[in-house]
Amino acid sequence: MTFQPTVLLNHYRHTCTLLAGLLLTACASAPALTQDSYAYITNQGEHSVSVINTASNLVTTTVPVGKAPVGVAVSTELQRAFVSNVESQEISVIDTQNNKLIDMIKIKGSPVGLALAPDNKTLYVADWFENKILAINTRSFSDIRELSVGDAPAGLVVSPDNRSLYIANRDSNDIAVIDTATLTISRRIPVGKHPFGLALSHSGKLLASVNVQDDTVDIIHTESGRKQTLKVGYHPYCAAFSLDEKTLYVTNTQDDSVSVLDVGSGAPIATVNVGSTPEGISIDHHLQRAYIANWGSNNVSVIDTKTNRLLTTIKTGDKSRAFGQFILSRPSPE
Secondary structure, three states, X not given: OOOOHHHOOOOOOOOXXXXXXXXXXXXXXXXXXXXXXXXXXXXXXXXEEEEEEOOOOEEEEEEEOOOOEEEEEEEOOOOEEEEEEOOOOEEEEEEOOOOEEEEEEEOOOOEEEEEEOOOOOEEEEEEOOOOEEEEEEOOOOOOEEEEEOOOOEEEEEEOXXXXXXXXXXXOOOEEEEEEOOOOEXXXXXXOOOOEEEEEEOOOOOEEEEEEOOOXXXXXEEOOOOOEEEXXXXXXXXXXXXXXXXXXXXXXXXXXXXXXXXXXXXXXXXXXXXXXXXXXXXXXXXXXXXXXXXXXXXXXXXXXXXXXXXXXXXEEXXXXXXXXXXXEEEEEEEX
């Protein structure tokens, strides 16, 4: 695989996380509800987003966005998908009801990782080159706060109680923990070499840091601070927890595989071969499928999380990355 200058943020200075897909619980009221889920896959090489219906595993539409899209964050409540465009220095805003581009948020830096607060009021952006994070008001995109956090911030996730923002600083080898009320650093957690991706369990009690150059994942118990280090494949990139928090899925970019780990014991459960250079990963918990964006083969691998076997492969766009939480689930009348 040939690395281009425009893909500087790819592997040597990358490896991702991300959160598992949103789970919506059907209401016990008429009419009966089913669940429609869609995966929003950024295609860095062709400046677009592929939208996959996870029930059919078909691409339903392709949305043009800014230059070199990398990160993605989705919101059921806002009916929006936010996409970071590192080369055009902006955030694309997609209306997920009709999958149309409706706005562009211009910023001064180079956005990579994205994360939405659980209350959907704030979009957090990791600015890779300026070593800071941005907190953007989702009701007024001109309301932007900034905070310097560490060297080369990448993956970021927000705690379920909305109180803490976790940021992986790749070149500082730590995770900055931000008090979201004051937008100040409350503490730093040292991790392995070159952390890039972060994943947070559904309860918020487990935080996974994917350490690129160590070929490890650190699992941090957020309440006690206890840390366990698990070995994975070569040059890991992203991670996602199962809904019951017993299993962790990690993409290995140079092994073209996904490591499946038992969180309690740290033991490997399986290694699943996927496409070339797998990066972003999210889980559709409703359908019990993991979706993996493959940068090198321009497609998405789908793993059945009940059996940990490859289910299918979906053709997407050039240089698919999907760094972040990219599965949007919403109820619909049956």
